[in-house]
Amino acid sequence: MTAVPYLALIASVLALLLAYYFAKVVLRADQGTDLMREIGGAIREGAMAFLRREYRWVSVFVAAMFVLLLIVPIADNFTPRLAASFAYLMGAVLSSVAGFIGMRIATAANTRTANAAREGAAKALPLAFKGGAVMGFSVAGLALLGISINYLLWVKWLGVDQAFQVVAAFGLGASSIALFARIGGGIYTKAADVGGDLVGKVEAGIPEDDPRNPATIADAVGDNVGDVAGMGADLFESYAGSIVAPVVLASLLVPVFLDGDSLAGNFGDAEGLLMYPILIGALGMIASIIGALFVRGREGRSLSGQLHTGQYIAMALTVVFAIVGTLVLFSGNPTFGGYELSAPIFLAFTIIVGLLGGWAIGFTSEYFTSEHFKPVKGIAQQSETGPATVTIEGIAQGKLSTLPAVVLVVAMIGLSYLFGGMAFGDAGNEIGLYGVALAAIGMLAVTGVIVAVDAYGPIADNAGGIAEMAELPPEVRGVTDSLDSLGNTTAAVAKGFAVGSAAVTALALFKSFSLTAGDQVLLDINDTAVTIGLFLGAMTPFIFAALTMSSVGRAAQAMIVEVRRQFAEIPGLREGEPGVKPDSRRCVDISTQAALREMLLPGGLAVVLPLVIGFIDVNALGGFLAGAVVTGFLIAIYMANSGGAWDNAKKYIEAGAHGGKGTDAHAAAVVGDTIGDPFKDTSGPAMNILIKVMTIVSLVFVPAFL
């Protein structure tokens, strides 16, 4: 049993080695023509500059939180507070490092993918995937590494008091980075995209990614900043959170239900329950590594098949490993204090429930956002009567898509609660909450592959942009387009995992929050403080959506003004005279500054609100978190799916439906797509991190509130 953290260490080192190997492969590939090299350099420079500036701003925030953790009485004495501060810092630093590595390689993979596309999709696909996999395995590897080290350090070696509070602080560190990376990245990418498109496509009448448009480079930078770095930080946090949550929850449930020792230290034979989430993390990592190695470019096989193979292999192996690992770890029906783990196999079932649930939520996202199904076709149909009906139908379908997602999440919660109880021969007992927390790890066990496949999308998208800007032959653009459209589908599935796991993880963290508070909170909905909290909490995602959408609007306006200025003031730019170049750097600057400025208010609110409410009334904070988690989940699903559906409705029309490009129907669909941009890439994804950051802040600080 003591081998588990070391197994996790080994698995994470293997993941990092795989990332290193993939990075080498990517960097060895040819960058193509001088112009491609130049464009790629500009994108990389813009993206890395943004990341550096973002980290500089966020480091102030991290420093403040570090001090706060030291001075606020979140633990009875100074040692665990010091430990929590360092765990927090480690979470923040490791997440930043993962983001840095992932971005560096993603912005190298884009030109190389574009160049490889000249030799066909079979050459380009594995390169784009490997570029994404560097992010994927840096994220998963560093997160698991951090958790293992923290576990060994505080729980095993030093035996710090309230050690699991300290482990939770690691998750809080990861959240801090994710919060700002998601919001800042989301604003950046859509400011450039919306602003650039509105002047370029609509006013100047030049195609997307045209080198004449001054915002084109900023748009490509935005794909990396938002979809690579933002998403990576988000999933670093989700993955870390999904392991931290059941560890912390188990540490709290053990004394309550299993007659174990106090929170202070020795869990005796109950330690298996604390180890189990880490074991699943390690096994899922190994499964993901094997899966990733199966993604190769083969001529004649479908691209989506090749990409999905890796994912399915990783998922199937995780199931097998989880069953075997569970039986080995809990061989011989161990007892925990007065309780017997009579049927450990049911714990493995909760993992499987999570894995299948995440996949199923992803599938419902695909149903609502793919042009092969009724919702997107219906939205495209509404384009015949103009932008208003397109918008109405897109909003309606996005809202409707919350139905299957909620039903699946509710089924996952119910089943894993049941299985969690059955593992102890006591279905319906509150010990079943442990099963709910495990479901979240089940969902994210294959994070390495999920992020790899997701980060593949923006790399392929960038490659297409570079092919366009570098004026490569149209067939190259055809290859990158086929890679890109595949990326849209895989992104829907990854979003399903991200949002589903956010809800379940937040729930597990919330349960830990109230267990930590113990008898000192009364979370009865009838309590007036809880009611008030519920209203305020449910409101927060609405305000968050409003703030982020307005931010995109403002930033896009600034971009529009600049692009218009350049078209007006630079002679020959619009006409595309040879040698005339736009001042892309200024557009990159505008996006960077706008994103950094605009991320502060929503990001700050997410941390400050639970602190303020918690210090006023912990019952109200309980209601607040419940309201925020539930509504945040709904809005996340709704906005992501509305946005995705509009995007694909436009593509469906561009592929020829309802008259194709250039018709009024197409113009209407473009409006829907533009409205959907901040929905799916800014406000929607920001909800995942919002609900988790608020619960984890509450969990870490709850001893101080009481």
Added chain:
Amino acid sequence: MTAVPYLALIASVLALLLAYYFAKVVLRADQGTDLMREIGGAIREGAMAFLRREYRWVSVFVAAMFVLLLIVPIADNFTPRLAASFAYLMGAVLSSVAGFIGMRIATAANTRTANAAREGAAKALPLAFKGGAVMGFSVAGLALLGISINYLLWVKWLGVDQAFQVVAAFGLGASSIALFARIGGGIYTKAADVGGDLVGKVEAGIPEDDPRNPATIADAVGDNVGDVAGMGADLFESYAGSIVAPVVLASLLVPVFLDGDSLAGNFGDAEGLLMYPILIGALGMIASIIGALFVRGREGRSLSGQLHTGQYIAMALTVVFAIVGTLVLFSGNPTFGGYELSAPIFLAFTIIVGLLGGWAIGFTSEYFTSEHFKPVKGIAQQSETGPATVTIEGIAQGKLSTLPAVVLVVAMIGLSYLFGGMAFGDAGNEIGLYGVALAAIGMLAVTGVIVAVDAYGPIADNAGGIAEMAELPPEVRGVTDSLDSLGNTTAAVAKGFAVGSAAVTALALFKSFSLTAGDQVLLDINDTAVTIGLFLGAMTPFIFAALTMSSVGRAAQAMIVEVRRQFAEIPGLREGEPGVKPDSRRCVDISTQAALREMLLPGGLAVVLPLVIGFIDVNALGGFLAGAVVTGFLIAIYMANSGGAWDNAKKYIEAGAHGGKGTDAHAAAVVGDTIGDPFKDTSGPAMNILIKVMTIVSLVFVPAFL
């Protein structure tokens, strides 16, 4: 004290006499030219035909519920079940009668207002107001009449067991009518409006309300069906609910907190607490009658001033009456069992909190939807970059507008809870819930005037349409436009009262639900069943919005097809050749059928969902209701304000900003306005009734669930 129900009877008879007098005044006025008479006749015929068909469909539902109340064990023996069935039927019938009378007069006042507008606004304003006031005082009068009779019948004279369950059934009857009237009316009005506008204004290039457009009559019918009948039924239910809720809550709190007798019958000296809400209803009614008599047409005074005078007088008198009435009813600090009502004046304060809170929520709606303030100006500004940015900003502002509304509701809940406790010298005690329930009556005490002012809007709107269709001189249209634009502002305030009271009333009903369930429910958010319920409940308003928006889309499509067909097949119609008339009747039929068909699914769900969940698990139902009330309130505010803001942004541009009519900016704003149509007039308002119908169904049926 025993005089209170009789006072309420007298007040409601006075209200009905006022309605009768106003109806006479309206009907005596001149209908104008033959063409006006003809157009007015067509509108009235369409509206009344819809109402009849709606009532026919709903009567099946009402009959089913009647039987359900008889056979489901909602009470221990048959007598209270029979009583509940009859109370239910009375609620349904009285609400229908109020709708019928109000519609009949509103559809008479429209032509007469148009005719009076030929002599100026000072002649037209009082006529439109009186037309609306017939609806207002029919609604308030019949609701208060029904409650008084029910109270006397079941509580005083027959002394039925579980009498307050029976009184709640009256509210359920009112809800049943409101549910379908709101949804059906909302779909009707926007199907006609969106469908008619998209073909007429956008495709055929003819102005709004042009007699050539076959959908124009249907549009005018829709204003009556949605904004008069739908809104009237909604406020009948709100008003009845706001009085029923504290009566029921008091009957449940008395035995729990005040050592009173059982639920079975005799409340002894505690009866004052049960009477108090009815007293406030009676006093508010008298204040409203006096206020309404102050609305007269005077030359040279501002229209809005004249309309608001009545409202403010009613509000001020209610405050005075409430203070005096409270001191008289509770003179000499009476004791209720073991409790002393030590400071009854605090109960009057809860009424004032409600009244001011409702007004303040209305004011925030005005801030977010009036062109005089920043939000609408910002949306208009975004029209410069096209429909997408208009839409994004409108959604962002609507979501942002939930902030002040939630803060106000939360403050109202907190303050009235505090005051409720302080009245008994025990601030913070759960008895304070009584105060929360009272706040809702405070808000709706002046329902008569609120509905009058709100129903004034569609009458003025209709008058404008008739002036246009009857080809009256442009200055007449100018007068009706000035009346109409005033109606938009007053509607925002009325919506504030409606949605604010919906949240607080639903909350009071929810508390009654859990008190009725007693120890048999555990509404701890940590309970897994409650969590699951919370997710499902919060999802329901999203699904409700999706269904109603899609319904509008489908119905509008049917309308578009028909209008296109008429323009194509009727020679000379588009050109406006003399004597060529569109087939308006078919458009009216299409709207009617679509509205009736489309209202069934969402309406049915609202009743069936709580029943199904309640029979499975009452704890889950508790979570479900809490989730639905909170999210429903947020979505109601968001959709109403986004819709209103887009509408006024368009009007702001039409008044000359950003280039005025005919510019791209105007076209963009029209898209926003069309998107906003189902937001503000279908889905948004349906939320109010959704959350109340679900809580009241749960309250009435909870004994059967256990």
